Amino acid sequence: MNGDSPIQTDAIIIGAGPVGLFAVFELGLLDIKSHVIDILDRPGGQCAELYPEKPIYDIPALPIVTGQELTDRLLEQIKPFHPTFHFNERVDSLTRTEDGFELATDGGIRFRAKVVVIAAGGGSFTPKRPPLEGIEGFEGKSVFYAVKRMDEFRGRDVVIVGGGDSALDWTLNLQPIAKSMTLIHRRDEFRAAPDSVKKMRELVASGAMQLRIGQVTQLRGADGQLEGLSVRGQGTEVFDLACDRLLPFFGLTMKLGPIADWGLNLEENLIPVDTEKFQTSEPGIFAIGDINTYPGKLKLILSGFHEAALMAQQAYHIIFPGKRLLFQYTTSSSNLQKKLGVI
Amino acid sequence: MPKITYIDHEGRDFIVDGEVGQTVMETAIKHDVPGIVAECGGACSCATCHVYVDPAWRETTGEPSQMEEDMLDFAFDIRPESRLSCQLRISDAFNGLIVRIPEHQG
The missing domain is CATH 3.50.50.60 (FAD/NAD(P)-binding domain)
Known part of the structure; x- marks a missing residue:
């Protein structure tokens, strides 16, 4: 325009x-x-x-x-x-x-x-920025707060964080084009529309994507390019996830x-x-x-x-x-x- | 008046007189306790008044409602003792309550 x-x-x-x-x-x-x-x-x-x-x-x-x-x-x-x-x-x-x-x-x-x-x-x-060290350096390159171009996520290892409609909708929309899709949420309950949650659970059951319960504590990567995340799971569980695209949805x-x-x-x-x-x-x-x-x-x-x-x-x-x-x-x-x- | 203790992420404590019927968030704002943002003014719709209730006080303060639990999804570094302080209404039983304030309110 x-x-x-x-x-x-x-x-x-x-x-x-x-x-x-x-x-x-x-x-x-x-x-x-x-x-x-x-x-x-x-x-x-x-x-x-x-x-x-x-x-x-x-x-x-x-x-x-x-x-x-x-x-x-x-x-x-x-x-x-x-x-x-x-x-x-x-x-x-x-x-x-x-x-x-x-x-x-x-x-x-x-x-x-x-x-x-x-x-x-x-x-x-x-959009709220999660207080993760160095996240600013990844923004617009491998960390996004909205999906403007779906192609940005094509063939990528995508992690989406959140439990509302934005998180679930983009999980479902990007899963078919992503190389891998992981949804991370702090609890196994979701605010999103029940129908989206059902579809997400079906994808998890069929092995098409992963759902992990936990909170991201650290980003790994260099020069704006994300390589992975550290996640604190339930109890004392801590795990790492490899990914090159992250979409955190924590509201506004x-x-x-x-x-x-x-x-x-x-x-x-x-x-x-x-x-x-x-x-x-x-x-x-x-x-x-x-x-x-x-x-x-x-x-x-x-x-x-x-x-x-x-x-x-x-x-x-x-x-x-x-x-x-x-x-x-x-x-x-x-x-x-x-x-x-x-x- | 019930005494409420707020401890910030650096370990500084703020002990103030609460008023029965007011919330732990309102009390913090009234006494200029740093670290409680309360962007929405107490409508349980922003998750910027997040606190950690001292484990000894969790039984007295009870469990979060479904709405509060949903809002906590918008806060960071959630722990089992996480609450939104706008949903903690002070009663006489709260005398001595200790809450810790996270480093970030998002």
């Missing part, structure tokens, strides 16, 4: 968590069109990834709501503004242009926007990621903003929700909603310079009601 011309829009919102979603609403009421980019494969941010089923008790007027319900309700609320979502994309670069900003994602999508709203919460969800964690390289002032991985406009050290770049900091900051979803509303006011003045902004209520303004599609 590198050759394509960039997508033009008014505002880019980085992060599709509750605060990013509500920013679509507040900007939309002021006629500002948004594209929303998120590294996850669906909207909701931490609400969807960390606690979709957990009740939240401090959303005004919703005595109890789960993370998933809150996400669904926000999606419904912002429908009139037709935001465009770009999932599974991480914004890697952000540069200033003559009349705004240019952004590029790891997937090669480019955007041009007049304002950027960073609503990235705790940062990008990234949040890291600030490329935001750190955009030239913004940072304080302990948070972005300082003023409390009038929620603007960063760079005019036209805003930060709202858990990622920002200011005196008295509370990391609450409701604080992020408030911040989105004030941010939108300033974004309006950047996008429509010189235009007067009339303060209106959705209860009484026929202009706003038209935008919401209710009249």
Whole structure:
């Protein structure tokens, strides 16, 4: 997609968590069109990834709501503004242009926007790296946290570590093309879909692959090329396994990621903003929700909603310079009601 | 108030007053005990509040639930005494509890 011309829009919102979603609403009421980019494969941010089923008790007027319900309700609320979502994309670069900003994602999508709203919460969800000595040196060469090209594993001695759907799905998908396949998990119980577990056990029974119970304690190899693993099994058992490809699946964690390289002032991985406009050290770049900091900051979803509303006011003045902004209520303004599609 | 002892991977101990009804994770955060990350804030969905319960205390603290056992799959260096401290709710019986904090929370 590198050759394509960039997508033009008014505002880019980085992060599709509750605060990013509500920013679509507040900007939309002021006629500002948004594209929303998120590294996850669906909207909701931490609400969807960390606690979709957990009740939240401090959303005004919703005595109890789960993370998933809150996400669904926000999606419904912002429908009139037709935001465009770009999932599974991480914004890697952000540069200033003559009349705004240019952004590029790891997937090669480019955007041009007049304002950027960073609503990235705790940062990008990234795969957890097992604390094994020297693992960084093998990453991208023989240790991978996702399968981008299956050919990378063709004819290889592959070890997959984990007990969830990612681990089991890739065990089943790569087993036919791998030279050998070994699944390692710390216990003989799996969180993955029962059907995948059944298929895996059948492959083990037929001798097509191995299942070993244990935890990897050491990597062996040189120059990025993995040669084998040491594994602590059950009890006092310790064993070695030869392999040249490793896929560890230990879930996701949040890291600030490329935001750190955009030239913004940072304080302990948070972005300082003023409390009038929620603007960063760079005019036209805003930060709202858990990622920002200011005196008295509370990391609450409701604080992020408030911040989105004030941010939108300033974004309006950047996008429509010189235009007067009339303060209106959705209860009484026929202009706003038209935008919401209710009249 | 039940006294809770946290020992970090370098052997330093932190003895703090726990409150009945609070979790061992919340108590650590409240008293700035290092090494407990609690990324998800106590929802049992991140496995970054992993502790090793002292063997003498395993009976008092009981066994992890199925959900906690599943979450422990996301932690590293799991041992039989591994627990997620957000799932350890303090009662009077916890007075004197000792937990060890792993070097890495992932």
